[in-house]
Amino acid sequence: xxxxxxxxxxxxxxxxxxxxxxxxxxxxxxxxxxxxxxxxxxxxxxxxxxxxxxxxxxxxxxxxxxxxxxxxxxxxxxxxxxxxxxxxxxxxxxxxxxxxxxxxxxxxxxxxxxxxxxxxxxxxxxxxxxxxxxxxxxxxxxxxxxxxxxxxxxxxxxxxxxxxxxxxxxxxxxxxxxxxxxxxxxxxxxxxxxxxxxxxxxxxxxxxxxxxxxxxxxxxxxxxxxxxxxxxxxxxxxxxxxxxxxxxxxxxxxxxxxxxxxxxxxxxxxxxxxxxxxxxxxxxxxxxxxxxxxxxxxxxxxxxxxxxxxxxxxxxxxxxxxxxxxxxxxxxxxxxxxxxxxxxxxxxxxxxxxxxxxxxxxxxxxxxxxxxxxxxxxxxxxxxxxxxxxxxxxxxxxxxxxxxxxxxxxxxxxxxxxxxxxxxxxxxxxxxxxxxxxxxxxxxxxxxxxxxxxxxxxxxxxxxxxxxxxxxxxxxxxxxx
Numbered sequence: 001x002x003x004x005x006x007x008x009x010x011x012x013x014x015x016x017x018x019x020x021x022x023x024x025x026x027x028x029x030x031x032x033x034x035x036x037x038x039x040x041x042x043x044x045x046x047x048x049x050x051x052x053x054x055x056x057x058x059x060x061x062x063x064x065x066x067x068x069x070x071x072x073x074x075x076x077x078x079x080x081x082x083x084x085x086x087x088x089x090x091x092x093x094x095x096x097x098x099x100x101x102x103x104x105x106x107x108x109x110x111x112x113x114x115x116x117x118x119x120x121x122x123x124x125x126x127x128x129x130x131x132x133x134x135x136x137x138x139x140x141x142x143x144x145x146x147x148x149x150x151x152x153x154x155x156x157x158x159x160x161x162x163x164x165x166x167x168x169x170x171x172x173x174x175x176x177x178x179x180x181x182x183x184x185x186x187x188x189x190x191x192x193x194x195x196x197x198x199x200x201x202x203x204x205x206x207x208x209x210x211x212x213x214x215x216x217x218x219x220x221x222x223x224x225x226x227x228x229x230x231x232x233x234x235x236x237x238x239x240x241x242x243x244x245x246x247x248x249x250x251x252x253x254x255x256x257x258x259x260x261x262x263x264x265x266x267x268x269x270x271x272x273x274x275x276x277x278x279x280x281x282x283x284x285x286x287x288x289x290x291x292x293x294x295x296x297x298x299x300x301x302x303x304x305x306x307x308x309x310x311x312x313x314x315x316x317x318x319x320x321x322x323x324x325x326x327x328x329x330x331x332x333x334x335x336x337x338x339x340x341x342x343x344x345x346x347x348x349x350x351x352x353x354x355x356x357x358x359x360x361x362x363x364x365x366x367x368x369x370x371x372x373x374x375x376x377x378x379x380x381x382x383x384x385x386x387x388x389x390x391x392x393x394x395x396x397x398x399x400x401x402x403x404x405x406x407x408x409x410x411x412x413x414x415x416x417x418x419x420x421x422x423x424x425x426x427x428x429x430x431x432x433x434x435x436x437x438x439x440x441x442x443x444x445x446x447x448x449x450x451x452x453x454x455x456x457x458x459x460x461x462x463x464x465x466x467x468x469x470x471x472x473x474x475x476x477x478x479x480x481x
Contacts, residue, residue, distance in 0.1 A: 018171065197266050364382055
């Protein structure tokens with residue numbers, strides 16, 4: 001399976017002395033502007049190190065970047081409609097619920113809240129749609145996934161354009177910065193939280209960030225807090241784990257979620273998207289308590305369910321987009337970003353998908369109902385997994401997706417403790433577009449695109465999560481093709 005190749009924005013390799021000098025400057029810039037993370041191996045709350053980053057911006061077709069930006073509000077609204085279509089969600093997830101305990105637990109909370117009476121009809125979505133470039137007759141973006149919970153790197157990615165402009169100027173290529181788009185993801189995402197807070201309409205209310213037991217990606221999280229506090233000093237922000245929510249919060253007689261005597265207006269999840277974050281029944285009880293409350297959830301439980309891979313696969317089936325969007329030009333534009341997505345249910349189409357993947361496993365990715373990176377299977381792993389669970393209901397918890405082979409770009413990846421000078425390596429890039437939507441089933445109050453992130457990984461690495469230590473933050477360099 002061959003891959004196309006893009007040329008770097010400046011000729012490589014760089015002179016070694018110039019390269020080492022600019023890397024030292026770039027590292028200091030990163031540390032002094034919050035492009036950092038905590039060290040997973042030697043964790044210390046008092047120490048921040050650079051987040052991995054690509055030294056030079058990666059070429060990305062301008063027309064496809066603009067297409068992704070323009071499509072984000074359309075996708076926001078689509079997922080909003082999906083999340084509020086109870087019958088569709090139930091039918092789509094039914095087979096997965098029998099074999100995926102995590103999704104079944106989320107679904108159970110949704111059912112309980114629906115049956116009791118939903119106390120807060122407003123939902124806040126801070127979404128991100130992720131894309132890889134694919135070459136057919138021309139380069140096109142293809143959607144990798146749509147994230148509805150804990151979408152990360154909006155804050156740090158907002159600092160990347162200034163950092164990359166600085167690097168290019170230091171290398172004598174200041175003329176190239178005009179091809180780098182501005183990025184206001186942090187201010188846009190925080191404006192969404194503030195708008196939801198104002199819609200809640202209780203001046204004494206607070207905002208709650210739900211966080212992990214240990215936060216490695218601390219800069220990205222804290223910048224949201226700092227931005228909100230700067231824009232709205234009247235808004236108090238609390239950080240709590242799910243266990244702390246269980247131990248330290250209550251529902252009052254109005255079903256308000258109370259922290260230290262104050263009602264919670266908005267609950268923003270930066271945790272809660274994978275099984276390991278629910279080690280006991282306490283965490284699940286905490287999640288149920290939040291969902292039962294009047295707080296505006298980001299995301300609400302039905303938004304999170306709408307972001308599952310089974311829903312992504314179902315939306316690609318014939319006629320499904322039309323159900324939500326009608327027969328329109330926008331529908332065709334959304335369908336055009338989909339790659340091949342196949343169900344593995346125990347039916348005729350599921351059996352065909354299994355046979356197809358076993359015949360040529362290298363062409364596919366096997367994806368479970370998980371967020372956060374590091375969960376997908378590729379190549380030989382696909383074959384082994386499908387042979388193991390071919391006759392097991394477990395396979396219904398996965399979807400099969402055609403593998404996208406994006407163009408290779410030569411570049412330098414800068415990591416904490418990495419070699420100096422680093423070698424020129426081939427990398428591939430994934431574009432994420434952030435969106436904000438606030439609304440009820442009947443009315444959408446806000447819907448917009450707010451920024452982007454580009455994450456790159458070594459071309460021979462299957463997974464590329466920056467927070468998981470596998471990828472690097474990058475900036476798009478827009479080119480006309």
